[in-house]
Amino acid sequence: MKKNIIVGQSGGPTAVINGSLYGVVSEGLKQTGVCRIYGMINGIEGFLHDHYMDIGALDSTNELELVRTTPGAYLGSCRYKLPENLNDPVYSQLFEKFDEKDIGYFFYIGGNDSMDTVSKLSRYAAKTGSDIRFIGVPKTIDNDLVETDHTPGYGSAAKYVATVVREIATDATVYDNKQSVTIVEVMGRHAGWLTAASMLARKFEGDNPVLIYLPEVAFDQDAFIEKVKECLKTTPNLVVCISEGINDGRGTFICEYASDVGIDNFGHKMLTGSGKYLENLVKEKIGVKVRSIELNVCQRCSCAHLARVDLDEAVNAGIYAVHAALEGATGKMITFVRNKSVPYELSYGTADVNIICNKEKPVPAEWIINEGSDISDAFIDYARPLTQGYVELPTKNGIPLFAYRR
């Protein structure tokens, strides 16, 4: 008997999350056991309010192909946590809606919070004897999911950070007759994978960014100032990359050291990032020209530096998810297993979603060197293959063309 598929996206967007959506939809349409493919609008939260679309119908247009290379989340996203208590009425409501639409396969593309949703729905299904299969498709620029070598979205974000930091370093050195410090703040609250990718920006040994700080290691402000002074002797235009989540190792983010200071015109606390805080610290303690740059949301939504490897893997994760579900898997997340780095070789697998959700994978301690101010070359072997390859984007009037819901 034919069943329908439903697919949703959840959490922050990435450059390739729509690649996985494309994978699920295009592969789902090929299956003889599948009839229609629904997309939840704004994830499980939107679906609860009956917001969904017939995304399989896009296949008859060029739109589905355009979805593949569009950043953001085509279906819209949500940050909605299902109740811990499986007896909560929201579950029976959801499963009634699934049954009404004759859903046989549920795919959720997201990070560890989204895997929590897959975990709860699959456990509720097991409890109630529902045969709907629930599969998670990983996605996060943070690269912090356990049980997988890496996550779709990371490779393109890493390439974005490496390229942009190289550009910023080029800009920062045009007045190289004057000393200066440029602090670049990269996304990553708890895991430093994306900030570590800034080391790929170096054109030669000792090139900028000379200093790199991750949240995995306690940040010592005095030691930082000493390092900066030391490095300025050989690199007059110093670029430092930091994770937004650098912290003192005792539970306080570095940005929090500043947050109780500024009050805006309206009496609100002015939130300062860690980069801004360190900018002021360098100005005060060293007195050289200093600026901080917070890389903006383009880290997660730019298509400028799409890595072909990353996009292909994101699509394949969606394809593999369809196969896994049709073969009977449920309560699983698709995982990446690296066979080797040189030449790079990957296989796909699955892991129990219950041991993935709500966990975070840090950058290995042994890759963080020089008193927490640099990253070892082992990271290059890990990350570089993920950033490879160019994706030609469809354009119109010179600007990349994006799919969007009408």
Add this chain to the structure above:
Amino acid sequence: MKKNIIVGQSGGPTAVINGSLYGVVSEGLKQTGVCRIYGMINGIEGFLHDHYMDIGALDSTNELELVRTTPGAYLGSCRYKLPENLNDPVYSQLFEKFDEKDIGYFFYIGGNDSMDTVSKLSRYAAKTGSDIRFIGVPKTIDNDLVETDHTPGYGSAAKYVATVVREIATDATVYDNKQSVTIVEVMGRHAGWLTAASMLARKFEGDNPVLIYLPEVAFDQDAFIEKVKECLKTTPNLVVCISEGINDGRGTFICEYASDVGIDNFGHKMLTGSGKYLENLVKEKIGVKVRSIELNVCQRCSCAHLARVDLDEAVNAGIYAVHAALEGATGKMITFVRNKSVPYELSYGTADVNIICNKEKPVPAEWIINEGSDISDAFIDYARPLTQGYVELPTKNGIPLFAYRR
């Protein structure tokens, strides 16, 4: 008798300022009347301290070709204003250095401050009977030079802004079940050309960015809040683009309304951008989710969205400068004359540098519509041709390869 060329770069970098450098050097090397080509390191300021290189020698390597597509300023830049008084000894020092190096032709790639340098040096030459020819090659992402249709660097920066604003708008709408305002602050202190380019991000009529504010029109905070409220009714995830230099029309920048408020840990005033100020204003007056994004230095130094038209024109400006100087011109800047927009057709000319320096060209008043909150379609005809075409960049390990001085 053969003479030498000297070339320098000055002011802020652009994505194609090295394209003009490439044009001067590659064309200079072809001239029978030219012997060597020197590059000033860090502009006229560096040259005063005898910092220069034999940039013509790069021709025997691949490096010169790499310079063409490298953003930033390969020779390094400066912000140095020559004295108003032509009797200042710095002039005789400079001309002695020129004569020592047998300089016949001086090229300076920069914006209106740099044209001031060309003006003064050419006037000193006229006064003292020197036959060195001084030519300015325009460069600025601000597009604010008079006497030229546009400036090299603007097209790529405009394409960058349009693309990134489209990406940001895509990111901003993933939670489209909630109202939100995203304020994007674009470079441009006095002229709004670059901010206006954000209108090219629209995918359809009425698309984001729905509101665009330039420094050319007085900014009324109350009217702004009313516009935002009105627009949120039809566009729940609203994107607003503003120039950093928006002002109240009475000489005060909007960002200055906030700047006397926050004091950091060290007692310094915390400088807030106009975007951050408006973020707080929207939070206070409307209460919806709001964030501001300051587009960083990549606006001027990213090679991600190089426009082929812009790069080609930058190279041609350098080539044309060499021809103009050899034909006897001095005290001139290379200008762009648009023959028509559809199909786009450009010719090159020269204009008296004295009527260019220290002047700024605003966006025409008739192109700024809807009480200063939008840009007319006439701008599209003007700007779109300049953003066209793709440039394939040399890469290594997946990251764009840049030239740099050893």
